Amino acid sequence: MVYGYESAGDLGRAIPLYEATLTDYERVLGPDHPHTLSSRNNLAHAYGSAGDLGRAIPLYEATLADQERVLGPDHPDTLSSRNNLANAYRLMGDLGRAIPLYEATLADYERVLGPDHPHTLISRNNLANAYRLMGDLGRAIPLHEATLADCKRVLGPDHPTTEAVRRSLETARDS
Template identity: 60%
Template sequence: MALFERQAAERERDLGPDHPDTLSSRNNLGGAAQQQGRLDRAVPLFERNLADAERVLGPDHTDTLTYRNNLAGAYEAAGDPARAVPLYIDALTGRERLLGPEDIRTLGCRDNLARAHELTGHPARAIPLHERTLAARERVLGPGHPDTLLSLTNLAYAHHRARNRERSAVLFAQALANGERHFEPGRPATRHVRELLGHVRSG
């Protein structure tokens, strides 16, 4: 993290606190702090960065949308997914408008929002988001891509949490079959399916 701290400090000194490169470095520093579990450091960095980006770049700039998504992720990691939800919604709306509904960054943000809904006890709100992401990934990436399998698994688990047990079982069976067809047993995509299926069966 020391490298990110030095880079952020140097850019703020040489370019000023509002330069886009300074904002990018501060975002990287926040990400490094979050990876190390320093959420007490990460959250204020992301909060400051988003406020500065909204003021300097505008609320709909692609970088601003990234910083908004990252702040939401930090709130979620800090155990406050309810605070993350409106930020994810704003970031997703902006990315759908500027980047399109099937851009990889849009799909990732939609995944994030769906997960936050599940964490706040609203899996029914996550289901249509997972369905849209799955359909997009099947079209763009194909059924044999790890991200497509992840979306199918996420949808199955959301149905499980919403107590749609029959639909969940069908989707998990499909995910397991797809994983075994397209991936080796030790691949992360296949392991993820098996781990979730084991969790569902044990619960």
């Protein structure tokens, strides 16, 4: 139900439910349980979606540190949290912190999940978008082009991720 509220854009209902869920997970399962860590990441995402990066970023940072400690640096949930933190830094306009985190996350996704995994493809697109925002079209456009070709091959030409990458490439070319 919480995700439904967030998906519908009703963050006023979603955030209190995410907060209550996190409190319950911490009480019942403890602060280091994988479900608790996932719940913290979900709450951070909801804060970020609401534009409250002041609450989202510290929660992402703490969650990432705990996931690296509990799950390890190569666990897919850890990689996802690292990508989410990079997104938050980008939204804050801090490309100096976002880009190295995107680069490290992409390298780890490629090593752990492989170059064709959907998370890897999304991570590559995120990095290319950050390069574009930094004004480095020489790196952004070729990365978008390669990612789009891989998305078409792996996911198909009409997949939502393929469409998102196509739009990102068009934006970069129009820059």
